[in-house]
Amino acid sequence: MTNGGPAIHREWWFTQLTLFIWAWMLVGPALEDRWLTQLLLQLLLLNAVLTTLKVNPEWAMARGITIGLWLVALAGSLISFAPVPDGWERWARGAETLSMLPLLALLAAGILRFVYRSRRLTVDGVFATVAVYLLVAIIFAQLYLLLIAANPQSFDLMVPAAERAPRLLQVDMIYYSLITQCSVGYGDVLPMSDTARMLAVIQAVVGQFYMAVVVAIFVGMYATQRRD
Secondary structure: OOOHHHHHHHOOHHHHHHHHHHHHHHHHHHOOOHHHHHHHHHHHHHHHHHHHHHHOOOOOHHHHHHHHHHHHHHHHHHHHHOOOOHHHHHHHHHHHHHHHHHHHHHHHHHHHHHHHHHOOOOHHHHHHHHHHHHHHHHHHHHHHHHHHHHOHHHEEOOOOHHHOOHHHHHHHHHHHHHHHHOOOOOOOOEEOOHHHHHHHHHHHHHHHHHHHHHHHHHHHHHHHHHHO
16 A cells, blocks of 8 residues: 555656646746746746655755755845845846756756656656756756846847846747747747857757657657566
């Protein structure tokens, strides 16, 4: 009975995480208050951290690093809302963005580790790979935001980056990141700087390579299950 219990809960760990990410992507742009957007983002990160650590109980050092990076991101988010000088607020936002990059990378690695280790094709395994795909898109979106912070002319947007609210700029970059990763390219957001163009090319290659690898892994798992 104890052996069956965890398996039932595990079946939905990454399903709920993927649904949470989709909900955040859909609800976030409609929220007027910036603090609500940040609250949802931090809840998403906490959900991803707890879920990833739950399926990787043997992570020792990585566990402390993951929690530490999330705490830095949370602290940066809280400081940016506090009545502090503008310089401090910029530093807080920078710390939040920079800590999110390795945090999201660690989470993606931990989730993929769970998928490879399970060796069986399950619904939760499929949603785990979808969650990683979305996390990779968020990583690139954060990189694009850093480029815009360094040079607002890095992208040609419908509304110039300097005139765009931070929460809406984040929505723009997540949108651009996902359509680039899917190799759709509607043309309404264009990379203008050389760095932005090369980063978009790298993301397009990563997106296509990821899909090919995931399909190959799932075919292998399905073949193994059929043999068993």
